[in-house]
Amino acid sequence: MFAFVTRYFSEFRILKSASRDFWLTNGIQFFDGLAYFSMITVLSLYLTTNCGFSDVDSGKWVGIYTLYITAFVFAVGSICDVIGIKRSLVIGISLLILSRLGLGVAPLFLRDDPLQLTVKGLIIVMSLGTAFMSPVIMTALRRYTSKETRATGFNVYYLLMNIGAVIANALIVDLMRTGKAFGLVVFKGFGNVTGNLVILDIGFGAAICALVCSLLLREHNWAEPSERNAVSTAKRPLHLFLEVWREKPFQKLVLFLVLTLGVRLVFTHQFLVMPKYYTRMLGSDFELGFANSINPIIIVIGLIVLIPVINRFATIKLIILGMAVSAFSLVFLAVPIDWVLRLPFLHNHEQAYYFIIVTQIVVFAVGELIFSPRFTEYIASVAPPDKVSSYMALSALPMFIAKPINGFISGILISRYCYDGIRPKIETGNVGYVHSPEFMWMIYLSLAVLSPIAVIALKGYLTRGDSQPPAPGTNAS
């Protein structure tokens, strides 16, 4: 294991030659990651507790937030080519500063309908700001790295993103809500109401830091001088779609993406369903940031240790295996809690819920680690060589439609099977299985297992005539 770690980090030495702009870009990503991951963990709780949204409406608006991000990403994907990296980042971060500050203070000054209308408007502004970040940061990383340092540069970016997610969850979310970090009491905390506002205000502060970094960037700094005069061939997404939608490989890709939606939507449960599920089953002062930081910790470790080993296997096999493991993780949450309580080392409901929650997170993260990096690789392998980037750009389409629908479904399921106040009723035997949160997870499990089953059933069709086999050892993360 030690050899894997040293090998992984030794390649970072090449970045000694990377410019100041490369590190500033990583700084922007890190600060934005802190703000984004801490905000997304508490967003559904904030909407319900601080703004008075019902469970259904909070699920709907988190779904709308993710939908508009995807929509705006399609639109602003090539904006850098027109207005430049620095201006794009300044616009995007300014929108985030405005919206995060607004969300953090609006509940202090407004109530009821005026508050809810303001929050809805700010969510749309925040989605536009968020949409700017990812494509512009990718373009900046490409520009500020040479051909030799590019792969390592993107590895650093991915590593820092996951470290940001751990810090955001375990330190910012838990510290502000409960006063605890990794289980240690640091101070009294702001509680589950004011804590949410403080977390959003910290996001505002992090966005200010990101703005300072972006103002220090130099626009005309190409690490690879040959790319300076390269004419951008990026096409508008709507044109791309019209170009490829009749092509057989594209239709096959869309089928594959639709088949895998059941498992991929489990990713969105992390911010749509889990925060309410955790706090309603284990108390509103539960350290949900710690629970949400387990996944990125496993991803970081797996990235270093597991990826070099699993990359030796075929892409489609890994996708099926990873999806099956991820879907299986929901079994732990769907089993009747009385059955879980029969395990000899569990004595009460609180212990049982802790056990199934942590086990699900760990198993899901392992599955994610296996199939997620191979996903992009599969998309590249089915695309005709001259249209890889078009296929990549359009691969978000099925999720674009599925995200808001999942937002609606999650809100309705939570209000029926995981409403606030269900815990005492479960503990006193007033809730049967078909009215319990476990039944809600059974519904999600049924959707998730369809993905690996469908991909296995159609494997022959999906892999027939792949334009190019995936390169062994390629890591698309």
Place this chain on the structure above:
Amino acid sequence: MTRLRDIISDGIILFAVSTAVVVVADLGFSYLKESGKTDSPMVASIDKNDLEGLREKLAKAPNAGAPDAQGRTPLAWAAYANIETAATLAETDGKRAAMITALLDKGADPNALDNDGWSPLMWAAWSGLTKSADILIQRGARCDIRDSKGHSALALAAARGFPEIVAELSTQDPAGRKSAMDAANAALSNGVIDEKTAAEIFRSLEK
């Protein structure tokens, strides 16, 4: 400039398409919706521990609020907190006690039962809201109510390990002492409460 215009027009088209998806999904799912917990503005104020907001709403409302999908009135919501940390629980109890008084002053029924037969006092007993339980008892909450599974407020407080509430309720509901004793014993053997807490509870129940 033309490209920027193209990007903006794409953005507007995609925004319109996204909004259409949301509207269609909203219409499609509308028949599945149930009244959520915070559909009542009073419950939203209770959730935020916003006493001023609750008072404003009570002043404008004709009564102390209607029950939600689970049959819980705003009074039951005010008597509920799902908190593990003792200090946070005590702080919340102080705020909720004032809210409970405001709701009772507006005419809230202290004995209104939810769909499972839980009264506001039972919610307060499970939650460990000592002051709130005290006010409810003073304002006419019955201590002898049993839910659909036979649990009393006394048994709920014993099972969760709240000795002060047990002490108060054991005098009000002597018939419930036996089941409360069983609940405390089960909680002790399952590791829900520690021996010191259990001893305090047993002392109150044996008086």
